Amino acid sequence: xxxxxxxxxxxxxxxxxxxxxxxxxxxxxxxxxxxxxxxxxxxxxxxxxxxxxxxxxxxxxxxxxxxxxxxxxxxxxxxxxxxxxxxxxxxxxxxxxxxxxxxxxxxxxxxxxxxxxxxxxxxxxxxxxxxxxxxxxxxxxxxxxxxxxxxxxxxxxxxxxxxxxxxxxxxxxxxxxxxxxxxxxxxxxxxxxxxxxxxxxxxxxxxxxxxxxxxxxxxxxxxxxxxxxxxxxxxxxxxxxxxxxxxxxxxxxxxxxxxxxxxxxxxxxxxxxxxxxxxxxxxxxxxxxxxxxxxxxxxxxxxxxxxxxxxxxxxxxxxxxxxxxxxxxxxxxxxxxxxxxxxxxxxxxxxxxxxxxxxxxxxxxxxxxxxxxxxxxxxxxxxxxxxxxxxxxxxxxxxxxxxxxxxxxxxxxxxxxxxxxxxxxxxxxxxxxxxxxxxxxxxxxxxxxxxxxxxxxxxxxxxxxxxxxxxxxxxxxxxxxxxxxxxx
Amino acid sequence: xxxxxxxxxxxxxxxxxxxxxxxxxxxxxxxxxxxxxxxxxxxxxxxxxxxxxxxxxxxxxxxxxxxxxxxxxxxxxxxxxxxxxxxxxxxxxxxxxxxxxxxxxxxxxxxxxxxxxxxxxxxxxxxxxxxxxxxxxxxxxxxxxxxxxxxxxxxxxxxxxxxxxxxxxxxxxxxxxxxxxxxxxxxxxxxxxxxxxxxxxxxxxxxxxxxxxxxxxxxxxxxxxxxxxxxxxxxxxxxxxxxxxxxxxxxxxxxxxxxxxxxxxxxxxxxxxxxxxxxxxxxxxxxxxxxxxxxxxxxxxxxxxxxxxxxxxxxxxxxxxxxxxxxxxxxxxxxxxxxxxxxxxxxxxxxxxxxxxxxxxxxxxxxxxxxxxxxxxxxxxxxxxxxxxxxxxxxxxxxxxxxxxxxxxxxxxxxxxxxxxxxxxxxxxxxxxxxxxxxxxxxxxxxxxxxxxxxxxxxxxxxxxxxxxxxxxxxxxxxxxxxxxxxx
Numbered sequence: 001x002x003x004x005x006x007x008x009x010x011x012x013x014x015x016x017x018x019x020x021x022x023x024x025x026x027x028x029x030x031x032x033x034x035x036x037x038x039x040x041x042x043x044x045x046x047x048x049x050x051x052x053x054x055x056x057x058x059x060x061x062x063x064x065x066x067x068x069x070x071x072x073x074x075x076x077x078x079x080x081x082x083x084x085x086x087x088x089x090x091x092x093x094x095x096x097x098x099x100x101x102x103x104x105x106x107x108x109x110x111x112x113x114x115x116x117x118x119x120x121x122x123x124x125x126x127x128x129x130x131x132x133x134x135x136x137x138x139x140x141x142x143x144x145x146x147x148x149x150x151x152x153x154x155x156x157x158x159x160x161x162x163x164x165x166x167x168x169x170x171x172x173x174x175x176x177x178x179x180x181x182x183x184x185x186x187x188x189x190x191x192x193x194x195x196x197x198x199x200x201x202x203x204x205x206x207x208x209x210x211x212x213x214x215x216x217x218x219x220x221x222x223x224x225x226x227x228x229x230x231x232x233x234x235x236x237x238x239x240x241x242x243x244x245x246x247x248x249x250x251x252x253x254x255x256x257x258x259x260x261x262x263x264x265x266x267x268x269x270x271x272x273x274x275x276x277x278x279x280x281x282x283x284x285x286x287x288x289x290x291x292x293x294x295x296x297x298x299x300x301x302x303x304x305x306x307x308x309x310x311x312x313x314x315x316x317x318x319x320x321x322x323x324x325x326x327x328x329x330x331x332x333x334x335x336x337x338x339x340x341x342x343x344x345x346x347x348x349x350x351x352x353x354x355x356x357x358x359x360x361x362x363x364x365x366x367x368x369x370x371x372x373x374x375x376x377x378x379x380x381x382x383x384x385x386x387x388x389x390x391x392x393x394x395x396x397x398x399x400x401x402x403x404x405x406x407x408x409x410x411x412x413x414x415x416x417x418x419x420x421x422x423x424x425x426x427x428x429x430x431x432x433x434x435x436x437x438x439x440x441x442x443x444x445x446x447x448x449x450x451x452x453x454x455x456x457x458x459x460x461x462x463x464x465x466x467x468x469x470x471x472x473x474x475x476x477x478x479x480x481x482x483x484x485x486x487x488x
Numbered sequence: 489x490x491x492x493x494x495x496x497x498x499x500x501x502x503x504x505x506x507x508x509x510x511x512x513x514x515x516x517x518x519x520x521x522x523x524x525x526x527x528x529x530x531x532x533x534x535x536x537x538x539x540x541x542x543x544x545x546x547x548x549x550x551x552x553x554x555x556x557x558x559x560x561x562x563x564x565x566x567x568x569x570x571x572x573x574x575x576x577x578x579x580x581x582x583x584x585x586x587x588x589x590x591x592x593x594x595x596x597x598x599x600x601x602x603x604x605x606x607x608x609x610x611x612x613x614x615x616x617x618x619x620x621x622x623x624x625x626x627x628x629x630x631x632x633x634x635x636x637x638x639x640x641x642x643x644x645x646x647x648x649x650x651x652x653x654x655x656x657x658x659x660x661x662x663x664x665x666x667x668x669x670x671x672x673x674x675x676x677x678x679x680x681x682x683x684x685x686x687x688x689x690x691x692x693x694x695x696x697x698x699x700x701x702x703x704x705x706x707x708x709x710x711x712x713x714x715x716x717x718x719x720x721x722x723x724x725x726x727x728x729x730x731x732x733x734x735x736x737x738x739x740x741x742x743x744x745x746x747x748x749x750x751x752x753x754x755x756x757x758x759x760x761x762x763x764x765x766x767x768x769x770x771x772x773x774x775x776x777x778x779x780x781x782x783x784x785x786x787x788x789x790x791x792x793x794x795x796x797x798x799x800x801x802x803x804x805x806x807x808x809x810x811x812x813x814x815x816x817x818x819x820x821x822x823x824x825x826x827x828x829x830x831x832x833x834x835x836x837x838x839x840x841x842x843x844x845x846x847x848x849x850x851x852x853x854x855x856x857x858x859x860x861x862x863x864x865x866x867x868x869x870x871x872x873x874x875x876x877x878x879x880x881x882x883x884x885x886x887x888x889x890x891x892x893x894x895x896x897x898x899x900x901x902x903x904x905x906x907x908x909x910x911x912x913x914x915x916x917x918x919x920x921x922x923x924x925x926x927x928x929x930x931x932x933x934x935x936x937x938x939x940x941x942x943x944x945x946x947x948x949x950x951x952x953x954x955x956x957x958x959x960x961x962x963x964x965x966x967x968x969x970x971x972x973x974x975x976x
Binding site: 135136137138144200201205208209212213215216219220222223225226229230232233234236237265266267268270289 | 623624625626632688689693696697700701703704707708710711713714717718720721722724725753754755756758777
């Protein structure tokens with residue numbers, strides 16, 4: 001047994017035998033056996049015992065644990081907490097609360113002492129029980145891969161590994177070792193109490209399952225190992241795919257290239273989405289299966305309105321080729337599109353420019369010879385540029401955001417007039433960028449406007465479409481060139 | 489319900505509503521509901537019923553099933569078999585035998601009729617039961633991914649899909665549908681008999697687990713879906729990695745580039761090895777976990793003797809950079825190395841050659857000016873070429889295979905003499921190629937051999953090393969060039 005565990009410490013836990021290790025030490029059979037074994041193997045240990053304050057005798061247990069350590073010349077750090085009130089304060093089960101407090105305590109001590117690793121005494125039986133708990137509660141691969149011999153980073157530390165040297169040792173082997181060595185562990189009465197879910201699994205469910213297959217425990221242990229290895233590969237692949245697809249992790253949102261995401265395997269799409277949700281909503285513990293299914297369905301076959309609500313105030317939506325996962329609190333980027341805050345004037349008789357938000361700029365300049373640009377104009381399919389007929393325009397253009405009642409006669413519809421809002425929807429201009437999208441307008445002459453609400457007319461929607469009326473015609477004698485661009 | 493199933497038929501089973509589908513039809517509630525639903529949706533059906541001969545009333549059941557189909561104007565093909573004797577002949581459980589016979593029958597009929605797909609009436613409950621069975625028997629990801637809505641290729645056909653349109657429908661929904669529509673299914677008494685493992689799971693284990701979590705069935709169903717998607721990704725990745733590493737699939741063996749295999753993730757290494765074992769030993773159903781672990785351990789850290797026994801007469805061994813998985817029956821390739829069957833003579837005063845097996849050839853020719861080749865000789869690190877001092881050699885060289893008692897004085901050991909077998913081991917010449925490895929020898933003069941067993945001396949081991957004695961020295965006046973090469 002000593003040799004087996006030394007081997008595991010070196011090759012699975014990857015620890016050095018000459019650096020200190022902090023041992024989570026209840027004084028029970030598992031952690032006592034682990035202490036005895038690691039001490040015999042010459043690993044320098046410091047013990048740490050947390051009194052959860054759950055039983056009247058817990059204080060005397062703490063003292064007894066310290067004595068067990070002291071009899072081997074091992075220092076034992078004692079801590080005390082109140083798991084009961086922590087549980088009620090945080091709406092957790094007592095077991096969850098105790099676990100959270102215990103690991104918090106161990107890793108706080110580990111950091112202060114500068115140890116190499118934190119060791120805990122989970123056995124192969126604990127592994128099997130954990131797996132069955134996850135199975136009963138419902139979980140995918142990561143839940144079924146259970147605990148690891150070495151886990152770093154872990155929820156409590158980025159760099160101090162949590163190690164489990166006896167994760168491959170069965171409880172009956174520990175018991176035999178205890179007997180053999182004449183060790184006297186403390187007995188934790190909660191182990192015999194079926195009040196807790198884990199204890200029901202240990203004392204009722206597993207013996208019941210053994211009626212179906214007496215070898216069920218090793219079968220489940222091996223399954224965990226297979227799952228763990230598969231899960232690590234999937235995590236690695238997910239990480240690479242995430243990097244491939246990511247546009248940005250911003251405040252309250254994450255965006256990906258929709259095309260790249262669609263090219264990924266469904267398994268990776270699901271994991272990328274789950275990872276995104278977990279990033280934005282770290283509180284979610286068991287993400288609903290149907291949420292993931294719905295989200296991935298949207299990624300591959302977006303709905304017509306190009307958005308879908310997920311869970312916890314998160315939604316997915318598409319803007320152009322970019323997929324956003326965002327919470328209601330997200331500070332979404334707007335600098336991908338031209339946006340204007342304040343009405344501006346744009347001349348065209350000489351070169352002139354209007355600066356918009358975030359480095360966007362519109363430049364106007366007169367066209368010297370209309371005939372020389374006719375060919376370029378005809379083949380122009382760049383929405384960032386327009387050549388306009390200014391023959392009938394007196395005075396400067398204005399650039400402004402939209403107003404209620406705005407209408408537009410897009411080039412290509414033969415002069416038909418649409419509600420501007422309708423045009424913007426058709427053209428899929430991003431919803432949240434519509435209110436401040438710059439519109440290049442001409443001020444209408446009094447006799448043209450007819451005293452209506454909008455005494456001007458949209459000439460060009462930069463980045464989108466020219467107005468039918470202001471296209472270059474055979475009769476055009478005077479023209480201007482408008483250019484929208486973005487300086488990083 | 490009709491709409492849901494039509495949706496699944498189109499998007500998950502991927503079948504057309506105007507092509508014939510063969511329906512496996514027991515006449516029980518599940519297959520009767522499926523028949524009724526698909527018929528209502530307008531899918532053209534042909535039913536097929538196999539009488540397993542397991543119960544006295546099975547013949548009348550077959551007639552009753554045919555009548556149920558006929559009342560909907562659906563043709564029903566009847567087959568009869570003896571599952572009991574098939575089971576004992578093939579050392580299978582009755583359930584396994586019945587299943588194997590049933591799918592064999594269905595796909596035989598499907599091929600003859602040229603149908604589009606074979607449909608069977610597995611429900612969501614069947615899926616959960618299957619998963620639990622796999623879990624109890626021990627299986628990795630592929631076992632836990634259960635059955636699929638559409639499976640092609642499957643064990644019975646490369647191109648006809650096996651579809652399960654009601655795999656997402658719970659048995660209670662089927663029962664409600666049956667009642668609603670006033671259908672009268674046949675009752676299969678074996679369903680109520682806990683003799684069979686599956687029935688124990690259905691009637692005892694699942695209700696017991698529901699005591700721990702009433703929602704356990706949907707949880708397990710969802711887990712299967714997650715596992716299935718993950719498993720498909722892993723299969724795809726394994727396929728790509730297999731192609732990357734493969735050298736050859738030969739008779740009774742498979743070989744891979746050891747380096748490429750080592751670069752793969754452990755999850756893929758395990759799957760590649762399992763796939764190789766399954767290819768060579770298709771009979772193995774539940775490959776032992778420890779066999780895979782041992783094999784992969786060898787791949788990453790080969791033992792000194794460079795081979796390890798696996799299961800079922802298979803072993804792994806390394807030859808140079810190539811890893812072989814081979815059975816005792818393997819016809820391993822030898823043409824990678826020079827091999828000689830019959831002693832030959834090689835002159836060097838004029839150009840001469842010896843043909844070996846499989847396109848290998850040794851060419852000898854005299855060196856015209858020793859001084860002009862000294863530089864080339866000094867920097868030669870090509871074991872396929874040698875320049876030898878022939879000053880002291882009279883008459884032709886011989887080329888032969890090794891003999892007991894052979895010794896060799898390799899260049900670089902200052903004239904020290906080694907057993908040839910020892911040298912070959914040190915140099916890692918492949919074990920099975922050693923016996924016929926060609927050796928270029930000089931025939932010793934009677935006064936040199938001293939009447940010993942081997943009246944000749946090894947001058948050059950082609951592909952490996954020159955003898956110390958025959959190196960080009962300052963004093964060398966007469967030399968020959970030897971060249972080993974391989975014509976494809």
